[in-house]
Amino acid sequence: MLKRLALLCLFLSAADSLPLMMTFDKSEIDLQGTDYASGNFAFNKSPEIGPFFEMLRHVYPITTVIETGTFEGSTTAFFARTFEEVHTIDISPQYSKTAQQRLTSLSNIKFHLGSSEKVLAQILPTISEKFVLFYLDAHWNEYWPLLDELEAISKTHHNHCIVVIDDVKVPGRSDIPFDAYKGHECSFEYAKEKIEKLFDGYSMHYLIPSNPLMRAKLVIIPKTGR
Numbered sequence: 001m002l003k004r005l006a007l008l009c010l011f012l013s014a015a016d017s018l019p020l021m022m023t024f025d026k027s028e029i030d031l032q033g034t035d036y037a038s039g040n041f042a043f044n045k046s047p048e049i050g051p052f053f054e055m056l057r058h059v060y061p062i063t064t065v066i067e068t069g070t071f072e073g074s075t076t077a078f079f080a081r082t083f084e085e086v087h088t089i090d091i092s093p094q095y096s097k098t099a100q101q102r103l104t105s106l107s108n109i110k111f112h113l114g115s116s117e118k119v120l121a122q123i124l125p126t127i128s129e130k131f132v133l134f135y136l137d138a139h140w141n142e143y144w145p146l147l148d149e150l151e152a153i154s155k156t157h158h159n160h161c162i163v164v165i166d167d168v169k170v171p172g173r174s175d176i177p178f179d180a181y182k183g184h185e186c187s188f189e190y191a192k193e194k195i196e197k198l199f200d201g202y203s204m205h206y207l208i209p210s211n212p213l214m215r216a217k218l219v220i221i222p223k224t225g226r
């Protein structure tokens, strides 16, 4: 616990000048058991990343998290325990239902069923005033919605959100696996045009878990507000 707090303080003092690459030490959290609602299994069982999001909550006026790709609900649970409200979207009725059953103890989660870019287009106009943390992690199928998700977000949350993209390629780190679909690598370059439509100015940072096989996240933070 002390280690987590020390890490958080370090981040807080450095919030204005976060480095490009952030590698996290292994956490002491016990990853045994099946208590999905604990949030301990978040980020592909890399809970050491959690304090970074706690730092974001302190520094930015984030009330709402939108996760695309619910899967087992592990990361959803962490966000529900850390932020006021969470929307999570999955195209698979089975994953969505199982996650809902696992997370009944967390009342601030709204589960949405459907393709993420379509669900985003429906819900974002209703929360355009809220500063949102988007955790974009919907993939595995024939259609990869990432670019369409960013397009939908730029219509309502221009300069008014933080975006996290999971499973990205990290420059210079061939030891970290990443996703690729139809010859397109999940990378900053792939999303760059959409990111620059969404933000007038931004800083970007790679979050690298203690076990790099658990994959990295790209965080995009606006430099200017609305």
Ligand SMILES: C[S@@+](CC[C@H](N)C(=O)[O-])C[C@H]1O[C@@H](n2cnc3c(N)ncnc32)[C@H](O)[C@@H]1O
Pocket (backbone or CB within 6 Å): 042, 043, 044, 067, 068, 069, 070, 071, 072, 073, 074, 075, 076, 089, 090, 091, 092, 095, 114, 115, 116, 117, 137, 138, 139, 140, 141, 143, 144, 145
């Ligand atoms: C990598 S998993 C998400 C993991 C989860 N965010 C976590 O951290 O544990 C990817 C999920 O995206 C979902 N998915 C795939 N295509 C989708 C789409 N177009 N819209 C919404 N969800 C989608 C899959 O059903 C799967 O559950």
